[in-house]
Amino acid sequence: MYKIAVMGDYDSIYGFAALGLDTFPVTPAEAGERLHQLVADGYGIIYITEALAADLRQETARYEGQILPAIIEIPGVSGNTGSGVRGVKKSVEQAVGSDILFSN
Amino acid sequence: MASTQITPTRMELTKTKKKLVTARRGHKLLKDKRDELMRQFLDLARENMALRQKVEAGILAANKNFVIARAGMDEATLHTALMAPKQQVSLEVGKKNVMSVNIPVFDTKTRTADANDIYSYGFAFTSSDLDGAVKSLADILPDMLRLAEVEKACQLMAAEIEKTRRRVNALEHVIIPQAQETIKYITMKLDENERSSQIRLMKVKDMMLEDAHHYSERA
DSSP, X not given: OEEEEEEEOHHHHTTHHHHTOEEEEOOHHXXXXXXXXXXXXXXXXXXXXXXXXXXXXXHHHTTTTSSSOEEEEEOBTXXXXXXXXXXXXXXXXXXXXXXXXXXX | OHHHHOOOOHHHHHHHHHHHHHHHHHHHHHHHHHHHHHHHHHHHHXXXXXXXXXXXXXXXXXXXXXXXXXXXXXXXXXXXXXXXXSOOEEEEEEEEEETTEEEEEEEEEESSSOGGGGOOSOSSSSOHHHXXXXXXXXXXXXXXXXXXXXXXXXXXHHHHHHHHHHHHHHIIIIIHHHHHHHHHXXXXXXXXXXXXXXXXXXXXXHHXXXXXXXXXXXX
């Protein structure tokens, strides 16, 4: 049995608590440690705001090759930085060699 | 490199020929694997992008609703309203094997079946905007979960495709040509040796006949 977590600044994520997801408001400084802790605690999906994920590239890279956890970027309250979409393009680029699907 | 290190023997030739057959077979199989993975990956990537755009738009709209809801109530009320959620989402994780890549399959269960349990507060002290905001977020949740599944699958498959592609290329452009080169070299060397021993035998025969019959003196 796994759980679902949402990480980010409080303003961006407090709504998810009502849906039954576990929210973890964190500052960028403590986010890395908290992420590893969440993975160890059995969270299968971890949603992270794009702004925070930008600071956590090194930490999230560790879990990229594993089947769990799925670390998914979501836009925060301050707006969409486009890094989630870039992530999708990056995997296309990695697989194909160049972005043939979304380059236009 | 082929010509410097190998010894041109029949043993080596047989070995290299076997290696070439294996390499060709492996190349074909890996190429098929890559093509199939790529086909599935492209479908998945398209779905991933569509879902992501939908989810991002949804969350953005929900966030706007939350900002409005927040403006109509004081911080403490909002805090209290969302402090003790009634609903709890838990996750079952299965695995699906796609061309030897394990991708996750997520199945979610909510603690209570009632869809209205997302409202974890009494309606007396909160603004109706909050209800709308929570609802808009709840509507996007199934897509968010599907997004998690698809995006993770995409990442895993992209890594596998990259690996497979490298293997295919290595076999196609390095291993197979090298083996062919080696085979050619050994065959030529063996032929050369055979010709040389043939000539030596003919020469010896000539000399022995000359010794026995003295053709050159008779002529």
